Amino acid sequence: MTVIYDLEHITTYRYANPVTFGEHRAIFLPSGGYVGRILSYSLETNIPSKVRWIMDTLSNNVAFIEFSEPAKELIFTCRVRGEHFGIPAIADFPLDARAKEVPVQYTPDEWLDLSTFMRPHAEDPDGSVAAWAKSFVIGDQDVTLDVLERMMDKIWNTLTYQARETEGTQSPGETLRLKSGTCRDYAWLMIEALRRLGFACRFVSGYLYDSALDGGEVGMTGSGATHAWLQVYLPGAGWRAYDPTNRITAGYDLIRVAIARHPAQVIPLTGSWFGDAKDYLGMDVKVSIRKLGTLPEFEQI
Numbered sequence: 001m002t003v004i005y006d007l008e009h010i011t012t013y014r015y016a017n018p019v020t021f022g023e024h025r026a027i028f029l030p031s032g033g034y035v036g037r038i039l040s041y042s043l044e045t046n047i048p049s050k051v052r053w054i055m056d057t058l059s060n061n062v063a064f065i066e067f068s069e070p071a072k073e074l075i076f077t078c079r080v081r082g083e084h085f086g087i088p089a090i091a092d093f094p095l096d097a098r099a100k101e102v103p104v105q106y107t108p109d110e111w112l113d114l115s116t117f118m119r120p121h122a123e124d125p126d127g128s129v130a131a132w133a134k135s136f137v138i139g140d141q142d143v144t145l146d147v148l149e150r151m152m153d154k155i156w157n158t159l160t161y162q163a164r165e166t167e168g169t170q171s172p173g174e175t176l177r178l179k180s181g182t183c184r185d186y187a188w189l190m191i192e193a194l195r196r197l198g199f200a201c202r203f204v205s206g207y208l209y210d211s212a213l214d215g216g217e218v219g220m221t222g223s224g225a226t227h228a229w230l231q232v233y234l235p236g237a238g239w240r241a242y243d244p245t246n247r248i249t250a251g252y253d254l255i256r257v258a259i260a261r262h263p264a265q266v267i268p269l270t271g272s273w274f275g276d277a278k279d280y281l282g283m284d285v286k287v288s289i290r291k292l293g294t295l296p297e298f299e300q301i
Helices: 108-118 128-137 144-158 172-178 183-195 211-215
Strands: 003-021 024-026 036-045 049-055 061-067 071-084 201-208 226-234 238-242 254-260 280-294
Touching: 024 071, 036 061, 108 201, 108 226, 128 144, 128 172, 128 183, 144 183, 172 183, 183 201, 183 226, 226 254
Parallel strands: none
Antiparallel strands: 003 071, 003 280, 024 061, 036 071, 049 061, 201 226, 201 254, 226 238
């Protein structure tokens, strides 16, 4: 089944007086591949701007926006219509024998390609992240898929989701200490823990489609907003999705926008402005995802 969807992502910055703007960098546009296809897209601003698109080092779609006029309000509106093919269950991709137990054995070519995603990025001064990671492979509990499921379940069962307006991502150690965090914090903790067990992992930024939204309800944590999860490379299965915020590993809910070694590489929107610091009044983000139908149904609309 293929899901056809419309996505709208609106970010609004407000100021007390007109300010000028430096270049902004936006990562809004979903990536294609076997999980989906973009049918149409647009990126608009409320004041005159010049937009140029590039593909970065990890093949993410990145827009750079330049402005020539001051304003009291800056609005970015990204609209996308796409096809989402969904993420098959891992049972459909048998693991190679060398991937069935921890540590996973990567070939020399795989290790060379994946080394940047295997090396821990965050510091662990007290060893708490390493100790937490090792707790999942104590004794003979080293079956790869079981380790991944137990770690994801542990985050989901023992941490409290806590949305916050401040930018950035907590360190994995801080998330363990606070026992709470956002989807970005959950994903980053699991990535850094798995890297300490020898897994190649990457951070994923995107959107969470929740069918409950079609009925005016919210069923999953983080739906109707930007979302974050991770992918783990498993020989035989390739890059596999793990969303510890909602315990998702397959299905149609995760719409990938960008991948990264660490969260700071894929902040959805960054930029600068020039004026009195007291002029900044705040920002609002609104994300809506609407399912138009499955492909056979959509062809009849």
